[in-house]
């Protein structure tokens with residue numbers, strides 16, 4: 001830019017030239033020009049020659065030259081037209097720095113005459129420099145905890161221009177936290193300051209990017225800017241937090257030691273040390289919980305550290321603190337609710353109390369024997385207990401109340417069937433798998449006297465030989481009582497009755513304890529053939545029970561009576577009365593009869609007669625009928641026969657040993673006329689009691705024959721049965737002998753039983769003539785029936801029983 005002030009300059013020069021003409025030589029005149037900086041090459045500055053009063057033509061001859069101190073050839077003069085122009089770029093800031101005045105001092109020298117002129121060219125500032133910040137980015141670290149209105153000075157910008165061009169104003173990019181304040185310092189210009197208008201939060205805005213712009217006052221204005229990076233420093237202003245305030249955890253009881261329950265994870269919005277956390281149980285946590293659980297303070301893991309038992313406690317409330325390491329530290333809280341789930345780890349328990357044992361066998365259905373309580377420490381289904389009893393017992397369980405049961409009688413008891421029950425009560429819970437427990441109860445059934453003593457048979461038949469020694473043991477009765485102790489203690493006694501004139505107890509006695517039956521005196525078959533009585537057995541219970549058994553004691557005959565001779569007709573055969581016999585009778589004529597009876601029976605009463613040899617020997621004309629006792633002639637009598645004959649007849653029974661009597665028969669032989677009464681006498685003999693005797697003997701023979709044929713028949717039948725019967729039956733036969741023999745006293749007896757085979761316990765072999773046992777028994781039975789029907793309650797004499805006469809006794 002050209003600034004030209006011709007009037008002022010010309011006037012002063014004219015004045016100077018005019019006043020001080022001589023001074024021209026010294027060149028004291030001053031010329032001022034001004035030129036803007038940064039002007040282009042050739043920019044006109046001033047007509048220097050003219051202004052110095054020099055002729056254009058004389059410039060060259062006078063050697064016009066220009067020198068500038070330190071400024072080089074920034075300006076040049078055109079010698080043709082005497083114009084000063086810009087030769088090269090002039091930078092005011094380079095030339096003068098920040099000084100407000102800046103001029104180039106030119107010395108113009110012409111010679112002939114030497115003249116020196118001083119020209120000053122003022123270099124004028126233009127706004128060619130923008131405001132400049134020393135750095136492109138400014139970093140500021142500001143703690144987030146700074147209070148409002150805190151101030152943070154910034155480095156300002158600089159402008160190489162001067163004056164207006166260097167007058168800077170500042171602007172801050174829009175933001176919510178800071179505003180800009182400008183401080184004017186004398187001489188040193190303006191400085192920008194950041195002022196905090198809103199609290200910082202590192203957690204929200206860890207850093208801010210602002211732009212500070214400086215603008216100068218030039219026209220046009222220039223700007224410069226710097227970016228401000230504000231780093232917000234952390235303060236421990238955030239407590240650690242859990243993502244939930246309550247954690248609910250379920251674990252099973254009996255979890256293994258060190259089982260992880262939960263890994264707590266708190267977060268802290270702060271950073272570095274302010275976010276480092278330590279987990280711990282709160283001070284509220286009881287020692288028992290501290291014992292059960294272990295907290296890892298670094299990882300926040302809570303683990304099982306002890307036995308966890310649902311039955312101890314089923315929930316745990318654990319208060320947890322988390323503390324960061326900032327200063328001051330901040331604390332967060334949460335609660336961990338641990339719910340313990342039940343496991344079926346407790347067996348049910350069963351307790352049996354108040355037993356009322358033993359239980360009487362006549363206890364009513366529903367009688368309570370014991371009370372049973374069950375329990376299970378588990379809960380829910382694991383603690384639901386069911387109770388059961390051994391099956392098939394006459395007891396049952398009744399639920400009286402929750403978990404209480406009664407053991408009651410369910411059906412009738414019988415000690416005699418089962419005296420003791422081993423009951424097992426089983427309790428079982430509803431867990432899976434379920435647990436169970438058992439308890440045993442031994443239920444003893446107490447005896448009640450509900451069973452009478454029982455004899456094996458209702459009736460026993462005993463055979464006793466007569467003439468037994470007094471006090472001999474003839475039989476033993478035995479009754480069993482199914483009860484126990486005194487209820488089964490049987491004592492025997494005789495059921496007293498009268499036997500004829502006498503009391504039964506004079507014949508027999510029963511030992512109360514052993515049941516042995518004794519005959520108190522010798523029995524006499526001829527007096528008493530059958531003794532029938534009852535033995536009573538009673539137990540010692542209260543009230544006592546009893547039963548009777550009937551004993552039939554048959555008194556067996558022994559040959560203890562010798563044949564007794566009856567007086568013949570009105571007289572006896574044994575008497576000395578002589579019997580007349582006519583000599584005229586022929587051979588085979590019955591002349592007399594010996595009559596005898598035997599009080600015994602059977603063989604013992606079967607008599608035979610024989611003539612003793614002393615009675616005339618072979619020559620005797622008489623013989624006696626072996627069984628009839630009739631004396632008859634063997635030939636016709638003659639004169640040689642003695643008129644008086646004395647016959648000795650031996651009357652013998654068939655007992656063993658046989659007993660005999662001797663009858664003496666006196667016969668007197670008379671001539672024919674002297675014996676008129678003989679036939680009538682004979683007829684008397686045959687129609688008197690002798691006739692009955694003959695009959696008896698005939699009956700005896702018939703009976704013996706019948707029995708013998710029965711024996712043969714039975715033997716045949718028996719043989720046939722033996723051959724056809726299966727072997728098992730045979731084998732059983734001997735296994736149950738029913739014969740009771742009392743050989744000590746030489747008696748024998750045989751029990752009466754249907755379908756039985758009875759063997760005789762005699763050492764001696766049975767003679768073939770002896771009737772077989774069944775036959776024998778049959779006869780006895782018939783006789784017994786007959787007697788019972790007809791003569792019940794009376795004793796039998798030896799002659800009263802026509803059937804018994806058929807029985808033979810063992811020899």
Ligand SMILES: *[C@@H]1O[C@H](CO)[C@@H](O)[C@H](O)[C@H]1NC(C)=O
Pocket residue numbers: 263265266267
């Ligand atoms: C804790 O939580 C944070 C975020 O919530 C997650 O990044 C970190 O992995 C978690 N730590 C653990 C140990 O679970």
Ligand SMILES: *[C@@H]1O[C@H](CO)[C@@H](O)[C@H](O)[C@H]1NC(C)=O
Pocket residue numbers: 257258304305306307
């Ligand atoms: C559980 O384990 C810890 C560490 O091993 C031990 O100290 C503690 O006694 C254990 N607890 C039980 C009940 O075994």
Ligand SMILES: *[C@@H]1O[C@H](CO)[C@@H](O)[C@H](O)[C@H]1NC(C)=O
Pocket residue numbers: 495534536546547548
């Ligand atoms: C036994 O016999 C006696 C006398 O005859 C009688 O009183 C009693 O009732 C009988 N006992 C039984 C159980 O039959």
